[in-house]
Amino acid sequence: MDKLNKTIESIGSLHEDVMDKAQERLNNLLKPPGSLGKLESIAKQLSGITGEIFNRVHKKAIIAMCADNGVVEENISSFPKDVSYLVAQTMATGISGVAVLARHAGSELVVVDMGLDKDIAIAGIINKKIRYGTSNIAKGPAMTADEAVQAIETGIEITEKAIDSGVNLLGTGEVGIGNTTTSSAVLHAFTGENPDKLTGRGAGLDDEGLERKKEIVKTAVKINKPDPDNAIDVLSKVGGFDIAGLTGCFLAAAARRVPIVIDGFISGAAAVAAVKINPKAKFFMMGSHVSEEPGAKIIMKILGIEPMLKMNMRLGEGTGCALAFNIVEAATEMMNRMGTFADIGM
């Protein structure tokens, strides 16, 4: 709990004064003011984060948290549980979606076993297993409060290590059959919003499966009664090791003042949890795309973040972050290299 509390306390605000200076430069660049839209807001946010007008991405990493979810025994996923393990393996061997797209983006991919239901036998996956999958949230809490803190602190540790190695642009990803169900439950617990609006087909549920999933989301929150004002209570009762781990990533990135990109629905649920723990964590987050999951739009509304991409993607893994990284870098190029009106004597 020490590590977590220290991290929470270290989160500061944006450097408003530097953002003002960044805005001044943006207004002087050779374009109508504001006409480069989100490229400009990204550049300005980076200035607020780093305290520098000119920024450069030195090293990128996507942290992918892998974990199994006990709730899959309720038959709420179109894929069997074993797939979590298989996908985590393909991340490590470089043939999963995010592995390919991270490589394309020149980004590292950090794959973490937070609680897969099987021992990983291959290299390239960091073993931080908390337990062999969570308990079934339809029948009781996913994990203990201590385990939730352990998962968050693991996320903090992994993120700090990446930052210590020189990473100054982070992305979030995950693998875990059943984790759109837990994410919907987390969101339902935090917002009280109708589960019908928060629950989607995940990897491809049919109508019947979707109805069952909605019921499970309702049941999980009803029987566990998570306290919406206590993020650790919410994460431990209806979350997962992946979501809790990612919550730690968002908190650590904020504490260390490194921009961190939200991927899809599950990363977004973790981002909401991080903001519930410390609202300032939001300052350091960027949106990549809006997942096709219906709850994703609600997450972006809660966070007040407008994503950059409209790709109709719903794979997760961190794939949206890999695409967003190039845009963040484009924003720094714009800021650092575009000419000003003064340059052309206007």
Added chain:
Amino acid sequence: MDKLNKTIESIGSLHEDVMDKAQERLNNLLKPPGSLGKLESIAKQLSGITGEIFNRVHKKAIIAMCADNGVVEENISSFPKDVSYLVAQTMATGISGVAVLARHAGSELVVVDMGLDKDIAIAGIINKKIRYGTSNIAKGPAMTADEAVQAIETGIEITEKAIDSGVNLLGTGEVGIGNTTTSSAVLHAFTGENPDKLTGRGAGLDDEGLERKKEIVKTAVKINKPDPDNAIDVLSKVGGFDIAGLTGCFLAAAARRVPIVIDGFISGAAAVAAVKINPKAKFFMMGSHVSEEPGAKIIMKILGIEPMLKMNMRLGEGTGCALAFNIVEAATEMMNRMGTFADIGM
């Protein structure tokens, strides 16, 4: 007219059979079917264009057409006419928005003087000047039909040259104070849609300027009476040398079966003109972002194209294409490098 007719006649359809095979591979990749959204549709479109399941971007170029518009004398722009010339220069010297973003994307930038009102004295701009700016569309036709054909054929020539040099991914861009007015007029002529819905603030018009601009768009179409079924008539009467040139780019890319990305509102108006000339031209187009100009959404609806980015950009120049290129390349990486279910024994 020969070159144009030959180009129009050369435009073929997509290779549906190869697209089916591409879809088969997409379905076998390690992900729920369709879960990589537009990355998948881009990969499939590329297969339909090239006839190959696996594609690779070898060389990219954004073609930026620069021209002045006589209609600026109606006071419909927040910037003076000289700015067209200045921006074209900054493209050539590498400090304009698209110059910086194209460099970031590893793309060439081909800057063409289609009809700037001033002689360009610096290297790096291809001189294809048709005239020193068009005539004022509020008082008569922008250009003669012959000039419109010449502009389209110039676009064809420039595009063919780029493709001959090895470019296999094209983007479109432009510079020209007043060209959101001509684009709105072109769109109004083609669709009959209320100019209020097609006309925006361009580089930053105030309310009064916007009302004036809407009136000018109405007047231009009313007095010139362009035939909505004759794209050359529309382009010559209410278009510009930039829009007509870009129309040629879209037609030549289609004829030579090279994917071409639409940038913003002006590029979009040219894309509509190309599709009016030959509906098959659409098969070879991709959307990048939706400009903040209100008419941009209508263009994407006419074309049936869903852009990839949601960046709130409205600079033009080809800036959206520069960002989209990385996503097109990501789509090829996904197709070429992701593993299949068979690879992991499923």
